[in-house]
Amino acid sequence: MDLSRREFARMAGAAVVLPSAAFAQGGKKVRYCVVGLGRISLQHFMPGTKMGSLGEITALVSGHRDKALQYAKEYGVAESSIYSYEDFDKIADNPNIDAVYIALPNSMHAEYTIRAANAGKHVLCEKPMSNTVKEAEDMIGACKAAGKKLMIAYRCQLVPTNLHARELVRSGALGTIQAIESSNGFNIAKGEWRCNRKLAGGGPLMDVGVYSLNACRWLLGEEPVHVNAYTSVIDHDGRFDEVEENVAWTMKFPSGAVAACTSTYGAGMEGFIRLHGSKGSLTVTNFGYSGIHLQARINGVNKGDPPRIIDDLEEGKDPSQFVRESDYFSKCILDGTEVGPSGEEGLKDMRVMMKIYESAAKNG
């Protein structure tokens, strides 16, 4: 196993659509209805889809018609394909929509996923999947009943650098994984909807800690059997009346691998994950939109061999991750293939996050 970065990208091509795969589908595109015109839609998903090969924006849902009209013009969306939240269900009658992209506060993910499925549309929903396990289960149920695909927008799972990291873990190149560390957080501004429990479901764990949790599970390929956590609020400045400011949690996996993670809304915290195996270790820095960086150090086979250093920088810049995300889901729809970061994947994270909150509540 001595894959170069380039060789690996070629391998990963089976799972990840790169821009060069344009028009591989005979020109057919998936037509997206974007639900919620916030920053991630406007600055990331919509330009990403436009730059991609397999999708196009054909409808918008917003509470602000003026704003929607402006972007409709930019993306060539017909005025008749602009919806409010109230008349959202009318998308069922619009044959020009294949799928919806849901970028709303977490509490609305379940409702709009279910309504979209009932309208006969595929769903790409932002993370975290929902506010509760029950909602996540209902979302999966609705999409299954409608025969529609459900993807949770875990864009990190599609990044070649992360796929390379996973290959190093899963191939045994690092030996048996013993311990993992991961953290992700930021210093949140006052007045963010993310600090409203009803809208957000929780604090930094749900919003950014979920990247650490998902990376641990996804890279290792195991589900934690034990979870323990502490949460705290230090800054009593109105931001954390409803959600935690800090969280630290540990997990134990069936193989015996242990993980220690933190997340915060009270400090700038550069995201990272570090895995330690009996033969080598790797660090991936950053769960952000660009510049995800992998460093691995793998010991030689024979004692005295120099370690093999792998230093792998993601080639693309924003919005490349969203080009990839949009085209990936489109390809799954066009080809009728299984979605990797599926609803079931989102549900697994939801289950662990609820255990983390239960443990923290018990631990005080």
Next chain:
Amino acid sequence: MDLSRREFARMAGAAVVLPSAAFAQGGKKVRYCVVGLGRISLQHFMPGTKMGSLGEITALVSGHRDKALQYAKEYGVAESSIYSYEDFDKIADNPNIDAVYIALPNSMHAEYTIRAANAGKHVLCEKPMSNTVKEAEDMIGACKAAGKKLMIAYRCQLVPTNLHARELVRSGALGTIQAIESSNGFNIAKGEWRCNRKLAGGGPLMDVGVYSLNACRWLLGEEPVHVNAYTSVIDHDGRFDEVEENVAWTMKFPSGAVAACTSTYGAGMEGFIRLHGSKGSLTVTNFGYSGIHLQARINGVNKGDPPRIIDDLEEGKDPSQFVRESDYFSKCILDGTEVGPSGEEGLKDMRVMMKIYESAAKNG
């Protein structure tokens, strides 16, 4: 607060003796009896003391008289000042010994500390302090009763780079500390006494995880109020029949700061600690004998100010940390000043480590 590295080293001079302080004590030196001629004594403490200004090696204790004779010659130690473990108590009659340096397996720390104190000698004892809390308490009691000083060899607490890190935390330069991560470990060879529970008291937690634990407590200046842990054994190859291979633990401090740590004997794991404050963060890499490296990123006072980057590399190389450690303890003895990394400091770590093991045993 905008201390340069150089200014800080000057400030820290009060607490840390640097080589330039030579002969500040009118030429009087502390005379050390080295107990245990293993690697840390021979390669680190003894050369460090020789290179320093305030101590000298005047006696040796070993089970191998030939080996002791060889090093006695090198260090100018009189043959009459070579002891076996059996006749160790005779050091009481040797006026040429002021203090002992104990570098034995952990299980022997308590016995030899107490015997040394009873012989009227000061004690510098390697970490971890002991195998049990009771032993640590007895060590403190014996030294107190004898009116002798007890230091635990937490050399990291004397490193200017770490003192700089602590100043950044304690001065509030990083704002309120929200979350901490730390890890330290290595891949242990077969047959090490460190894998023998009777000798070592525990596994990687006691041996190298203690650096992470001590760094969390010492930098933050708080004692954890909640502790939770998981341990595991993955490699059933004879190394971990008696001690854990991996440990992950979380701590919650009175301020609300949370910490997540890991340690292992099953993987190469570069030591580090990262603290995240509301105004900035810092990372110290490495708990080793040299090259301890501090990186801090502190936000500007006004929005838009560029962050202040501090990148601080320890100046010295091995055995500089041991020069410092030896001279520091000597200075405490010569000046009659309090020891920073005292027996009480070691006891605090012992108490937390026992809680970690209790929690892990309960968590399964």
